[in-house]
Amino acid sequence: MENFVLENHTKIIFGQDTIGQIGSETALLGKKVLMVYGGGSCKENGIYRLVQKSLSKAGVAVIEISGICANPVLKHVREGIALARGEKVEAVLAVGGGSVIDSAKAICAGVPAEHDVWQFFRGKKGIRTTLPLACVLTIAGSGSEMNGGMVLTNEESARKMGIGNKRLQPVVSILDPGATFTVPPDYTAYGAVDTIAHLLEFYCNKEARQTPVQDRLMEGVAQTVIAACEKALLEPTDYDTRADLMWCATLALNGWAAAGLGRVGFPMHLIEHSLSALYNVPHGAGLAVVIPAWLSWQAEQQPERVGLFFERVFGIPEGDKKDNALQGIDQLLAWLRRVQCPTSLTELSIPASEIPKIAENALPLAKLWRLRDYTQPVIEEIMHRCR
């Protein structure tokens, strides 16, 4: 096991009918908050009203910014920062999924900064201080509700960049699985795919010493997500299934799964970010296309890790790791198809002739993330393996 520091102060309030606690929790952070949300689905499913009622009861004044989209963009974040400054809000409240939470994090970091917020994403400036953040999670997948990561797209330069800082961690996040009952099938699956990608990137991306217990944790989360996703598509309002998906997404990326693995990277996310930045592909859809391609490449670098993962997760009898890796990839591909995810560039309407452009777009992020192996030719080779 490699040395690690683990520090995660986010308070998780998980469960049925917990959204009503957001008022009293937010009141601990400030008397006036900026509420960040998306396209209005939270108004249709009643969550907006629940949150407003709870904030009002706790005496918290609310300023709003809405319309945050999937693959959230710099423009909205800049608007949010200006609004938060003008209104002198003391805290930020995100009501949504990863896109909303990440936008809220960028606002939290940007408000006290003396420079433009994009400087953080270029790696030019470090985050020293932030506004406190509370979250009500409504889509499972990103894990952003219990970590210090954030991803944002600069729509002018078509770059989707991601950074992490422990100061970005939410102070409190409310996870009510019932809030995800109305997430449509495609985004339910995209969230599960995001979780699987996080786990695979940790599990198969290490050259360090074995960590038996962390392996078991990651396998367990993966097994649960794979089963729960199919069930959620059949029974979208089954509470326990939604609870599994929600908690697994948090577990995959809150620092626990990766503890002791040494330096880990996000090579599939690296490539997917190009797809999202250039073609506005939903993050989970892009990942679903990249995962089998990257795994087939990774199985040549680390057959023992890819093989072991699938032996354990799919119950493939122990044997030649390379063979089992390939068999596992086929089974994962079959699962992706069963949960109605795209698995080819064609399904994303991206011609293969775009591959050089996609690879080139990924290079600045590869540099920021220090993924030195991921050169233009390597990324192109992986992309050519997309089915």
Added chain:
Amino acid sequence: MENFVLENHTKIIFGQDTIGQIGSETALLGKKVLMVYGGGSCKENGIYRLVQKSLSKAGVAVIEISGICANPVLKHVREGIALARGEKVEAVLAVGGGSVIDSAKAICAGVPAEHDVWQFFRGKKGIRTTLPLACVLTIAGSGSEMNGGMVLTNEESARKMGIGNKRLQPVVSILDPGATFTVPPDYTAYGAVDTIAHLLEFYCNKEARQTPVQDRLMEGVAQTVIAACEKALLEPTDYDTRADLMWCATLALNGWAAAGLGRVGFPMHLIEHSLSALYNVPHGAGLAVVIPAWLSWQAEQQPERVGLFFERVFGIPEGDKKDNALQGIDQLLAWLRRVQCPTSLTELSIPASEIPKIAENALPLAKLWRLRDYTQPVIEEIMHRCR
């Protein structure tokens, strides 16, 4: 999954050669600390010197209390409280295993209290404020390094009681697996047994909804501990094995394993505390005797849980859960014997005629812990199943 709140702010610094960081970490808590440690093994293995050097370098003044024993007693804690008050220390530093850390926690809670510290353990007073606590862990097992629990024996009344409060959580804990290389074989095994007991109490003690992902986490930790313990006895200075044991012990009782399980109890600890209180049996040795007995009783109440646990952990082919539970108990008993743990009251030199007294001693703690099913006859019945 049942509703839960998860909040664990302890900063874990895990790894090789990390003890030298204790000075700078402790300096953040105060300029003068009370260092709590045990019988002096930390002087033999060099850890005492490492800690002192690091504290000195960071400019932290140190007052010491040593001689904390296994099954730590109220007398030492009262002495520590008087010393801490007299010297006006600002923080407490525990260097040891569960006994030392729990004593340090009791001192942290007792110093600002206006009443005797035992009042907390009787459930008569709540903990409102504490001195901050830092830990250097030298024996894996209790999990106390990342939770708010503490156990103390009142040697006058022969009661071993345990309570929990989030204010008792260490601010920081340093976990260097190398610090456990010199833990003798019996205490190495006792620590692993303690971890297994925590997991079994969670896994088999719920009447609530299934929690697939938590099940997988607990199974994974159990599998790892069982394998690592045997290996550590053969190769006590194998770093990765010691790292597995250490991290598994923390994982089993830091709130993560039990998240979503609903109200869980510690029935095996309840019974074991009587053995420790009355006969000063090492905690892990007492648990090794109680575990198979309790499991055989529990397998009649919840065959599906006990059976599933062993199917998953020992790879017993799926089948009749009651049969598999019994088969699993036999396998666990064989493992306990392989790691040289006592598995009968006889091996603890306790005659069966003592059983009524043991059960009676457990009743106040059963009341404090609200383990209503654990009446005198039930505890006696379980005790009679000890091999």
